[in-house]
Amino acid sequence: MDAPTLLFSEPDLYLQTPAGNRIPAHATILASASPVLQNVIKSSNRIVKIHGVPDAAVTAFVAFLYSARCTEEDMDKYGMHLLALSHVYMLKQLKQRCIKGLGDRASTENVVDVLQLARLCDAPDLYLKCVKYLTNRFKAVKETEGWRFLQNHDPCLELEILRFMEEDEKRKRKTRKRREDGRLYTELSEAMVCLEHICTEGCTEVGPLEVEVGRGREPCSKFGTCQGLQNLIRHFVTCERVKGRCLPCKRMWQLFKLDSSICLRHDSCKVPLCRKIRLRMEEEKKKGDARWEVLVRKVASAKAMSFLALPKRKRVEEIRGEGQ
Ligand SMILES: [Zn+2]
Ligand SMILES: [Zn+2]
Ligand SMILES: [Zn+2]
Known part of the structure; x- marks a missing residue:
């Protein structure tokens, strides 16, 4: 039926x-x-x-x-x-x-x-x-x-x-911690890019000797980070306190050290102390600092990731050194 x-x-x-x-x-x-x-x-x-x-x-x-x-x-x-x-x-x-x-x-x-x-x-x-x-x-x-x-x-x-x-x-x-760490690595990798740019091309207030910098210069695309970094560099250069005891100086020193750790071209790098720190670290490497090595690896990969996130045309420009 x-x-x-x-x-x-x-x-x-x-x-x-x-x-x-x-x-x-x-x-x-x-x-x-x-x-x-x-x-x-x-x-x-x-x-x-x-x-x-x-x-x-x-x-x-x-x-x-x-x-x-x-x-x-x-x-x-x-x-x-x-x-x-x-x-x-x-x-x-x-x-x-x-x-x-x-x-x-x-x-x-x-x-x-x-x-x-x-x-x-x-x-x-x-x-x-x-x-x-x-x-x-x-x-x-x-x-x-x-x-x-x-x-x-x-x-x-x-x-x-x-x-x-x-x-x-x-x-x-755990997720919160991972997110916070991720933010820190990204910030540091951005600081590395800015440091290189300030020391190579110069930004509004700080730059290499042969480049003329001044307040008339246009802020760059990463100016949020560049501005703080320029203040920090100026402080580092003029500070008269014992370097190990001054927090901003310590921070700047860490950034120089980080740059040197992830830098791929020490010979031509314009970041101050890059080569010198590298040599010193090679000496110290024998002692080994696991936490520092992890930080270096993470910042280097955050830098690589942000580079890969750029459009292809921009990437080619960066490789040729036409960026910023
Ligand atoms: Zn800048
Ligand atoms: Zn200082
Ligand atoms: Zn370098």
């Missing part, structure tokens, strides 16, 4: 709700929708009992069996019951619909219940979504009845969630 003919035929069994109400239905439709119902029908006396959900949820369930559709209103009201039923009766399509529907409807009030149900119904995606939701709003969720109930009745799950939150915090801290 095809579906339209079937709908006009007499129902041949009943679904019995927990309250004892009977909903007439067609065995063929139920059996084709769910392998579990197929087995139940075989062994039942034309009455299939549904347990543990309100009558209206059974009605919504039957509506899905017939139409493969579930209204938003049914999802609002019976989403959790429908998820349980879809799991028990192995209705893949309804289960997916409920996982999505309940995930979208997670709230401070219901998240703990949905999370527990997701775990029972073997819905890992929904479980994860709920744990993340809970983690982000834990302050509010821990005041709910649901959380208190879970604490009293399922300490293992509570522990599992708290562990997840701890791991999540660690992950976030």
Whole structure:
């Protein structure tokens, strides 16, 4: 019998709700929708009992069996019951619909219940979504009845969630640190480019002896960094304090040292002290400074990355020394 003919035929069994109400239905439709119902029908006396959900949820369930559709209103009201039923009766399509529907409807009030149900119904995606939701709003969720109930009745799950939150915090801290480090390496690599440019072409206030610099000169494209660097160089040159004790001098010295560490052309490099520092570092290298070496590697790669990010034409100009 095809579906339209079937709908006009007499129902041949009943679904019995927990309250004892009977909903007439067609065995063929139920059996084709769910392998579990197929087995139940075989062994039942034309009455299939549904347990543990309100009558209206059974009605919504039957509506899905017939139409493969579930209204938003049914999802609002019976989403959790429908998820349980879809799991028990192995209705893949309804289960997916409920996982999505309940995930979208997670709230401070219901998240703990949905999370527990997701775990029972073997819905890992929904479980994860709920744990993340809970983690982000834990302050509010821990005041709910649901959380208190879970604490009293399922300490293992509570522990599992708290562990997840701890791991999540660690992950976030790591990401923050990586981002901050990345910013630092980029800033330093930009400072290296500017230092080379100031010492080779000169910027507004500082430049090599043979280049005339002055306030009349136009600020360059990296002027934000160049300006601070020029101030630092001027300070370094004129400062009379003991170099090791003056913070700006120390910073400038680190930049010279960094330039020398990543410089690829010591012989022609115009950055002051480049060659000298290199020779000195070669001597000191035998002692080894792992942290410094990591910094040098990271800044060098940040510099290479920013170079690769340039359009090809600009890259060729830079290689030829026509840049800036
Ligand atoms: Zn400049
Ligand atoms: Zn100083
Ligand atoms: Zn150099």
